[in-house]
Amino acid sequence: MERAQSERTSAVSAAQVWSVDPRTGKQREQVASEATAQDVDRAVRAAHDARAALADRAVRSAFLRTAADRLEAARSRLVEAADAETALGVPRLTGELARSCYQLRAFADIVDEGAFLDVIINHPDDSATPPIPDLRRYKVPLGVVAVYSASNFPFAFSVAGGDTASALAAGCPVVVKAHPDHPATSELAAAALREAAAEHGVPETVVGLVHGFDAGVELVRHPLVAAAGFTGSVRGGRALFDAAAARPVPIPFHGELGSLNPVVVTADAAAERAEEIGTGLAGSMTLGTGQFCVKPGLVLTPAGAAGDRLVGSLADAVAKVPGGVLLDGRMRDNFVAGVTERAGLPDVEAPVTPGEAGEREVAAGFLTVPAARLAEEGPHDLLLEECFGPVTVVARYETDDEVTRVLSRLPGNLTATLHVSSREAAGEGPGAALLAEVTPLAGRVVVNGWPTGVAVAYAQQHGGPYPATTSMSTSVGGTAVERWLRPVAYQSTPHSLLPPELRDDNPLGLPRRVDGRLEP
Known part of the structure; x- marks a missing residue:
């Protein structure tokens, strides 16, 4: 989405984060301070410690729906702040916020349904070549996800946007690197998400927020960050992608970098x-x-x-x-x-x-x-x-x-x-x-249409060959949740030790494939 994650301007002190009106070029208010390495470490560790609170899918989906409610309740303040910081206009921003709320609720529905867990069970079959043992496979959350906000979508691809919504749906806490073009809007959106988390007994630290260029670099290098989602420039995205790959333990980096369309x-x-x-x-x-x-x-x-x-x-x-x-x-x-x-x-x-x-x-x-x-x-x-x-x-x-x-x-x-x-x-x-x-x-x-306008739908694909994105996944639509999950299979595991998602009696009522056959 915007091609710019490089973020320093001569008008802004390195230690302070200011909201700037693009219509006048004047500073509006000081919003925060740029995060130090210690600040990033605290945010990531706090998010990591909050993982268990997202384990219950019912809590997770309720949190997502309440997050949408909270954002809608704060609509006037959010849109006013976003317009002052981006000059995108009230009608456009009102629609974008509505899109973001719809997206949160859509992921809540996906969490409730449970198909994204991709449950597959194979019972033992000695007649197969080679013999098949008892195998049960599903997907688990990766861990803390770093989210890098886009400048041109202060709602839909920012703090409360698709990367955050899909990561939370997967059961992953997030730490968001706010974009410098809308820091005040980012703080307001983060506050709404944290209020929603607290309402359901989820630690507010499940959504972290940091500001500053150096914070973005520290974030992708942090050993407890398990994956990253980025929307921005080829130059900035490629630098972070390379940093993610160069870590002692490389992590998935789902970056949207640039597109001629x-x-x-x-x-x-x-x-x-x-x-x-x-x-x-x-x-x-x-x-x-x-x-x-x-x-x-x-x-x-x-x-x-x-x-x-x-x-x-x-x-x-x-x-x-x-x-x-x-x-x-x-x-x-x-x-x-x-x-x-x-x-x-x-x-x-x-x-x-x-x-x-x-x-x-x-x-x-x-x-x-x-x-x-x-x-x-x-x-x-x-x-x-x-x-x-x-x-x-x-x-x-x-x-x-x-x-x-x-x-x-x-x-x-x-x-x-x-x-x-x-x-x-x-x-x-x-x-x-x-x-x-x-x-x-x-x-x-x-x-016979035009590409502008990306519907939030299960069949949507918002991602393409490099440099459009660094992976073949999508950042919009129901399957965006798959980016933040990994499969794990249990072999010959006693039934009493299995996660409830993988038990024969299917206590959670999940759609699954058993011995090659789809079950509703």
């Missing part, structure tokens, strides 16, 4: 509905001032009259988008420098010029380039890198071969999108071949 528009689709596609693209690439992790950053469209109509429709729609404020001044500077450098490449044009718009705002825009420039290695490779903010690159192709060559050069992505005609959707033409071509590039493939 390519779009392919077929010639037939452009001929059939050029204006509709151009308008839809404008809305998707400028949503949230272009600060969505699934923003379409590269669009392959045909050359010729239909492609001209699409580009014209896109230009008309983007030109009407008002200037917006990015999450902080450093991101604004990076955006302005990035679009300026890209626009200066040979054969690159800007039908609507992106860049500065006043002292604090940026203007949305897009660039066009012949697709042939991207089909071979060269200086135009810069256009194949994500530029965080309201800009996209429209690559005009002459032949289908150019599309294939450009796609072959792309790294992994969160999403890939196809726009096909009604004829192609019915199975005629290149639709199926294109679908097969983009599938290896992304974790979610969208057809």
Whole structure:
């Protein structure tokens, strides 16, 4: 989600954490102090000591539901603080908070159902080759999870976001590294979660919160941290990923780092509905001032009259988008420098010029380039890198071969999108071949829609090949809980010693597979 975990600004003292208004650049209030190594150690150890309180699934699910209730009760304060710190706007933030509460309740339902424990029982079978002993397998929580907040989702990918919700659902306490762009919001959200924990007799330390760049590094290195979830930049995420792997005991690091989210528009689709596609693209690439992790950053469209109509429709729609404020001044500077450098490449044009718009705002825009420039290695490779903010690159192709060559050069992505005609959707033409071509590039493939908007659903996949993510798991949807679990099998274990989840009489009423057959 935002590409920035590097967090120091000249206006903020290394020892103090301030809330800053991105609309003015002025400090609002001192929120906390940057955590020392000793602070991180205390937070992690306290979270580790709270693990047993999450062992009861009934307590766990009730805690998650109460957490949602507490966040809703604090909605006005949370949204007000988040808007003041991010400039994302009250409507957007109100919806995002509602999404986060829905997510907490959805994981509570998953905990109650129990299928995520993946209970499998094999009774002894001497007739098998080799013979099968009594084997019983299920999944157990890993331990303390380090969560690294994203800047552009102060609720859904932050303290009370998907990593935290899924980790708690798995039975894992969390220690969250707050993002410096919304420290006050982070403190308020953590307080709501801790109040919910206390209501159910769970130690408040089950949700820890630390601030500061050094704290983030200390956190991933702490020997009691068992796994980590990260949303941020390629540079910051890769550094933490490498640190997680370099530990004496390496840990899983589920990082979302960056994504171009390519779009392919077929010639037939452009001929059939050029204006509709151009308008839809404008809305998707400028949503949230272009600060969505699934923003379409590269669009392959045909050359010729239909492609001209699409580009014209896109230009008309983007030109009407008002200037917006990015999450902080450093991101604004990076955006302005990035679009300026890209626009200066040979054969690159800007039908609507992106860049500065006043002292604090940026203007949305897009660039066009012949697709042939991207089909071979060269200086135009810069256009194949994500530029965080309201800009996209429209690559005009002459032949289908150019599309294939450009796609072959792309790294992994969160999403890939196809726009096909009604004829192609019915199975005629290149639709199926294109679908097969983009599938290896992304974790979610969208057809005749737009990737912005990630539904919280069991079938969701929010993760893709590197550098989109460092693992093949998802950070959104029901299966996100699997990241924080590990399987364990008991062999020839006396029934009286087995966990209740694995006993023959199934006292907890769990769905399971017994001797190869699924049981409800």
